[in-house]
Amino acid sequence: MKSTWWIPVNVCALTLVSSLVSGEEARWVTVHPVEIEDILANPGMGWETFHRTAANDRNLPEWIPSTVHYLRWGWGELEPAPGRLNVELLDKVLAETRSAGQKLAFRVMCCSTTRGRPYHPRWLRDVGGRVITTRYGDIQGLEVPDLDDPVTLNAHLNFIRRLGAKYDGHPDLDHVDLGSVGWWGEWHMSNSEPARMPLPENQRKIIDTYLESFRKTPLLMLIDGPEMLHYATSRGTGWRADCLGDMGGFSRNWCHMRNAYPDTLSKAQAIDVWETAPVAWETCWDIRKWVEEGWSLRYIFNYALALHGSYFNNKSAPLPPGDEVREEVTRFLRRLGYRLVIRELRHPTMVRAGENLSVTMVWQNVGSAPCYRPYRVAFRLTGPSGKTFIHVGEKTVREILPGEVEVFTQSFMQNPPDLPPGKPVTFEEIVPIERTLEPGEYSLAVGVVDGADSQKPVVQLAIAGKDADGWYPLSRVLIASP
Incomplete structure (x- = not known):
């Protein structure tokens, strides 16, 4: 019956x-139950605001929720004196982030491309650390730390250890980029002379120190360089790519989407990393550039979803106007993450x-x-x-x-x-x-x-x-x- x-x-x-x-x-x-179509605000995924909380992001549309506030800091800003973390700054930002209903994600950078505004601590030379003067393309006179110098390397490794000892597992911390190396912590020194990437053994020391220092908070490795990407992801990190949407903005014969990402992820054996650790995307330029160039939003967003992205960062830039843009962004955010x-x-x-x-x-x-x-x-x-x-x-x-x-x-x-x-x-x-x-x-x-x-x-x-x-x-x- x-x-x-x-x-x-x-x-x-x-x-x-x-x-x-x-x-x-x-x-x-x-x-x-009845399925719904809302964009959902859930932990560990979704739209990231950039260098401002959701409460202070004037370019964040009211229809886009955000649970992650993403920041990048120079090493010197977080360690203003030898052995002293800038806990006042970190705790203040964590509290502001929590108040906005978000969790914090951040990266530490050592190499700046802005003359007169280095990312390394100003005290580094005083303790015997080596600083190199280099260039980035046509920008001359840039000072960057030499991470092959034992004093400089040990100072940075000790900084990472102190950072992890204080903040690993913090309830308001979502994830940390495994940065530090290369321009903007992106693990490359493109267009630089005479500065080069650190030796492979020193790169591995930096990765190992992050892994030892952040055992609770997820780490995301920057995608440049297949050897170190494989080294980090095979030890449990996720990955982050900072040029989603580049369909030819740097060259007519090469782009990140069709060349760099397939090549790097394949060589690093990192295509399936998503099964155990998260993937984060940041736009190359921002979505306005994509629309101006006539690049397909559907192509870019489907690509990002197929690589199993969890996070998306548009640098808190304004969205281009138009119903089509909103429809594509909405469709994307309904699928992004879990x-x-x-x-x-x-x-x-x-x-x-x-x-x-x-x-x-x-x-x-x-x-x-x-x-x-x-x-x-x-x-x-x-x-x-x-x-x-x-x-x-x-x-x-x-x-x-x-x-x-x-x-x-x-x-x-x-x-x-x-x-x-x-x-x-x-x-x-x-x-x-x-x-x-x-x-x-x-x-x-x-x-x-x-x-x-x-x-x-x-x-x-x-x-x-x-x-x-x-x-x-x-x-x-x-x-x-x-």
């Missing part, structure tokens, strides 16, 4: 199906206090990347008197992966396809029902929380029905007396 009916739960229309199971008296409910949908939830209509409630769920990631954090699926039962009971399950949403396309093939380079949704993932969870729970009908809500001891959801799902506390009441279950 089967019956089907429709009932409303909050704002979400749900299909509930009940049936007798194996001749027992239990009836089962199947719920199909985007979790509950396709189905199934459970018995009744359970006795003191027994277990069996819940089966089908999840799907329709975004471009995994959620790299060990967030867990949790359940909240709310009884007739308003009393709640929360159970945090064993399953983490890290297991829910996005779809894939083969990248850097001839057809991909001609026209990157839409990234398909990930394969549906079925979770089986057991919710123990306390024997002391009062009998009655309970609301069953689902949330994604940060760890076994957390009771507040931290992830927005791409389904309707979220309540004021971040939970998704999806069904009802009758709890009977023991």
Whole structure:
């Protein structure tokens, strides 16, 4: 015997199906939540503001949420005197970032291309460190630290260690770029003479020191240079590329999108790094340049999604006007990072206090990347008197992966396809029902929380029905007396 009916739960229309199971008296409910199209503000992904918080970014449209505030600092700004971190600056920015509802990401730089404004500390020579005078293209008289000099290298390594000792795992810190080396910390010294990149063994020492100093906060390696990109990513870092969208702005015969990125990622064996660590994109110039040049936004954004980006930084520049631009940016941000949908939830209509409630769920990631954090699926039962009971399950949403396309093939380079949704993932969870729970009908809500001891959801799902506390009441279950 089967019956089907429709009932409303909050704002979400749900299909509930009940049936007798194996001749027992239990009836089962199947719920199909409604998927939504909103751009979601979730931790560890999305639109980054640049050198200003979301609260102070006048170019951030109201329809774009941002959970990450991204900054770059010179070494000298963060260590104004030997051995002294500028904690006043760092703590102030962290507090401002938290107040804006964001987390901070940053990079340390050593080599500046602005004459008279070096990134290294002014005290470096005083402690015996070596500074080189070099050029960047036509810009002469640039001073940069020599990271092959033992005194200079040790001073910088000790700085990284102090930075990690103070801020690794800070609750307001999202990630840290593995920078320091090369112009702007990008791991290249292009158009420079006589300064060169540090020796490979010293580059590895810098990478190792970051890895030792930041064991909790994710690290993202800059993409220039396949040898060191492989060295860093094979040891657990993600990667960051700072020239998304370059379709020929530097040369008619070479560009980052069709030449540099395919070549570097392939040689570094870093194409599949996204499976374990995040990918961040920053625009070459900004989106206005892309539109002025007539470069396809769909091509660029599909490319970024196919490489499984989690973050996007437009340097807090204004967006170009026009409905087409907004449509393409919206389409992109709906897919960027993880985007979790509950396709189905199934459970018995009744359970006795003191027994277990069996819940089966089908999840799907329709975004471009995994959620790299060990967030867990949790359940909240709310009884007739308003009393709640929360159970945090064993399953983490890290297991829910996005779809894939083969990248850097001839057809991909001609026209990157839409990234398909990930394969549906079925979770089986057991919710123990306390024997002391009062009998009655309970609301069953689902949330994604940060760890076994957390009771507040931290992830927005791409389904309707979220309540004021971040939970998704999806069904009802009758709890009977023991």
